[in-house]
Amino acid sequence: MxxxxxxxxxxxxxxxxxxxxxxxxxxxxxxxxxxxxxxxxxxxxxxxxxxxxxxxxxxxxxxxxxxxxxxxxxxxxxxxxxxxxxxxxxxxxxxxxxxxxxxxxxxxxxxxxxxxxxxxxxxxxHRFRPASLRLRDILKAGGLGTIEAASLTVPWWRPQSYYDAEGRGTFARDGGGVLMSQAIHALDLFRSLVGVEKVVAAQVRRTRLHRMEAEDHVSALMTLGGGAPASLVATTSAYPGGPEAMQIIGSAGTATLSGGGLDVGYVDGRSETMAPEGNSGGGANIMDFPHDAxxxxxxxxxxxxxxxxxxxxTGEEALATQRLIADIIRADPTCSQPV
The missing domain is CATH 3.40.50.720 (NAD(P)-binding Rossmann-like Domain)
Incomplete structure (x- = not known):
């Protein structure tokens, strides 16, 4: 035993x-x-x-x-x-x-x-969700062919009361806003699946919907490891909040991972679907997700x-994602956030 x-x-x-x-x-x-x-x-x-x-x-x-x-x-x-x-x-x-x-x-x-x-x-x-594991297997087996493009959206919502809690959304306690506290999960999974070679451009902003120190809305253009274009939009200002979603377009098919669900359509007519296991915590209730992962x-x-x-x-894997976050922030010439 x-x-x-x-x-x-x-x-x-x-x-x-x-x-x-x-x-x-x-x-x-x-x-x-x-x-x-x-x-x-x-x-x-x-x-x-x-x-x-x-x-x-x-x-x-x-x-x-x-x-x-x-x-x-x-x-x-x-x-x-x-x-x-x-x-x-x-x-x-x-x-x-x-x-x-x-x-x-x-x-x-x-x-x-x-x-x-x-x-x-x-x-x-997020790497341990069944749909994420299935998508990783598909990509590893070359099921989508050559990756031609990819996108990631995190349309989450947090009310002002969330940021009114001491330290929330500050650089001193959290190290940043939506990128470090919310979108980091989806961005880590995205990076681990398709790789990110370079951040081409970014806009890092704080909208009028929140009184907070750090950013609550970020958009970025990136280049993947194979040279394909990719985009990111992450926010906590999208009321009432929805599931994070990534789409990976390949020469042999397209996969869409939304929350914990997966839809894959292959060019040869085949398809597969995995239903999500529950919500993803993208709304006002930050704990509205299953603990399976x-x-x-x-x-x-x-x-x-x-x-x-x-x-x-590993720590090195998490560090690679945090370095990507830093690259996104640095890619906005108007942003002076610490990294």
Whole structure:
């Protein structure tokens, strides 16, 4: 019988919910030793909802010899310090996206994990949706032929009340707006499927719909690895919000991935469809999505520890996506956002 992996969760905000549900599902594989928050009220509420021991003592949780891996679910600006403490204590780390608020800090986390000889995974769970996995298989087998063009749209909505929460949409806490906090999932999947060679041009804007520091609307033109053109539109200003969608046009067919659903039409007349498993959290309810992809990502991370290999979404993979975000911001000559 496989021994259970000792786990600590650090950060019990909204992002912890799908992780906690996943860990309950994976109870035969994990021993959740601690769920940690600086807020006593938050730990108490979390303890009522989930069967995990809670504490406000992060240092003790990290030092617990029964903890082999730590899920870091804090705001982005705390990722570096928490991850460093975990690596120093010999723990593996599964980190919420983005890696950190700036490229330099993100690079430091990745380097620290490698230097410590610990595994670093990043929560970019869209790669684990069944439709995403199927599309990856189609592309790997050459099912769409030569990629001729691709597009990605993220027409999401967030009300002003979302950004009124302390730190939301700021550079200091989140590292940016729609690109770092919302579209990063779809952009990571897009980059991993078709590759992005260059950002040709971009417009990075804050619309009148929101009072916030960072951007809430971005458009970009890109060149893919094979030289094909690609486009991006990502926003949290598209009321009432809809599923993110990418379209990949190939010489042998076209695939459209919308939310968690897939439609493929082949030039020879064949077609295939996969229905979405649920909503994607693109509206005012930010947690309106199933936790299946989170569970699959955590299961892969556990497999990686057991098999002494890297997880599917490594720190380097997440860093490549964050570098793409930085390239998009830099491609707008009028934008002075930090990266």
């Amino acid at each position: 496989m021994s259970k992996t000792g786990i600590a969760l650090i950060g019990l905000g909204p992002a912890a919910l799908p992780h906690a549900k996943s860990l309950v599902d994976l109870a035969d594989r994990v021993d959740v030793r601690w769920a940690v928050s600086r807020s006593a009220a938050r730990t108490q509420a979390f303890g009522r909802d989930f069967p995990f021991p809670v504490t406000t003592d992060m240092a003790a949780a990290i030092a617990d010899p029964a903890v082999q891996a730590v899920l870091v679910l804090t705001p982005a600006n705390a990722h570096g310090s928490v991850a460093e403490a975990c690596f120093a204590a010999g723990k593996h780390v599964l980190l919420e996206k983005p890696l950190e608020t700036t490229l330099a800090r993100a690079e430091a986390i990745v380097a620290s994990g490698r230097k410590a000889g610990r595994r670093l995974g990043v929560v970019l769970q 989170h569970r699959a990502l955590i299961a892969d991370f556990l497999d990686a520890l057991a098999e002494n290999r890297d997880p599917v979404v």
